[in-house]
Amino acid sequence: MEAISFFMICLITLLFFCAYVAFAQWRNTRDAATPWYIGYLIAADLHYLRQFLIDIARDHGYPYLPDLPLRWDTPLTYLSLIAYILFLAKVLNFQAHAPRLFLIFRGFAIIYLVLLVLNIGLQIGLGFTSANQVYQISRILMFPLMLIAIVFLRRRAIHLYQKLILLGCLFLVGGMLSAILTEYTAWYEIIPDIIRAFPTPWGTFYFYHMKVGIFLDVICFSWALTLLQKHKMMAEAKTDPMIIQPNVARYVAVEPLVEFKKKEQEIFIQQVDDFLIKNYANEAVGVQDLAKHIYLSPSQTTRRIKEITGLTTEQYIRHYRLSKAYHLLKDPNKSITEVALDVGFKDVPHFSTCFKRQFGKSPSEMRKNAGKVKEDAG
Missing domain, CATH: 1.20.1070 (Rhopdopsin 7-helix transmembrane proteins)
Structure with missing residues (x-):
């Protein structure tokens, strides 16, 4: 009992x-x-x-x-x-x-x-x-x-x-x-x-x-x-x-979580781009250097970039360099070799292969098309 x-x-x-x-x-x-x-x-x-x-x-x-x-x-x-x-x-x-x-x-x-x-x-x-x-x-x-x-x-x-x-x-x-x-x-x-x-x-x-x-x-x-x-x-x-808000007898306007996360991602990518603007021409620059600049570990850096862009850190750096090369090739005074060196590629054939994989055209084909556009415009 x-x-x-x-x-x-x-x-x-x-x-x-x-x-x-x-x-x-x-x-x-x-x-x-x-x-x-x-x-x-x-x-x-x-x-x-x-x-x-x-x-x-x-x-x-x-x-x-x-x-x-x-x-x-x-x-x-x-x-x-x-x-x-x-x-x-x-x-x-x-x-x-x-x-x-x-x-x-x-x-x-x-x-x-x-x-x-x-x-x-x-x-x-x-x-x-x-x-x-x-x-x-x-x-x-x-x-x-x-x-x-x-x-x-x-x-x-x-x-x-x-x-x-x-x-x-x-x-x-x-x-x-x-x-x-x-x-x-x-x-x-x-x-x-x-x-x-x-x-x-x-x-x-x-x-x-x-x-x-x-x-x-x-x-x-x-x-x-x-x-x-x-x-x-x-x-x-x-x-x-x-x-x-608990224990508050009014509504408090706060920024939506989705918008906050979006802005946080934009700030993070801007930090990455600021680093690459100064260092993309250096072929030796890699994940370790970028991670040190933004005060994260290499794995954390790769995870954040992958989450936001879908690319690994190496892929994102290469993508950034090739995008710079795309604009530099429009300058007829620069050779393809010079452009490759300017964006951190010492191996020109490798540069051409990566460029074609990203844009669907080789650097020379892109330059020819750019020249035709100039002639048409003239």
Whole structure:
């Protein structure tokens, strides 16, 4: 019994803590899914807190306040189920990706809302026993709904947060199955040690019960929600020039991330070009010299240039030299050999080969075409 009490304290604390964290996240994001998750956590926390206080009072002979005139554990369970269903529909965005599935989930939420009202009515009119019988039957309705969510996620779970939600649903389904099977003596006698009871020196510990399923489910869902909100904030930062700053009651205009990165790349390439303007004629200049000039390692320099231009550092330097040669060849007073030497090529045949590979014409062919253009112009 002591082991069970300790686990209940852990569960109640976890539910409260996760609700507090989710509320803090919601204050920054204002998304549609988090309020339903907070509702699920609060309803479940109140349900188990009530049960824990009653169990402690009974075990130790303490007085406790009864649920006069009604028992509120079942209505709280209905509230938690409604919030859970709507949270799944919102966080997985069924309305956009699976409209029919969204209607099914919303329909189940309405059914449980009706059952909540019916439960209160049955308690008032016929007593708790009749209301509880309806509740035990209604719990089974969650199975097809949870299985639908699991199948949907199994096919579409790409991001980590989606996989965590899938795992949380599986944990909860296992807990629900355990709770329902142990209501029936025949099933309980077949698999008591596998699903329900785990004896310890401190008493019988329920190894996999509904409480364990909820405990694991909440850990997965809270982690998933944190990842999802981080993902949304990063996506908004890339596209929205107006970003909400935490704890600031106004919008602050900031430069979009894409534009910032573009300008940063332009500045970097300008630094590279400034170095090449002064050194492209020196054949010995290479990656090491360029990297030293811009205060990066050779590997970092090559990676940045490759990311921006698609060329390696050697290819970019050669491309720059050949572009200079293209303009120098328009001067009829310079020979092809002089142009090659001016741009850092001592090997003229190699220069001609590289030039033709880049521009589709050899240096002599390009010069002839340039001469014809001059004659036509004259």
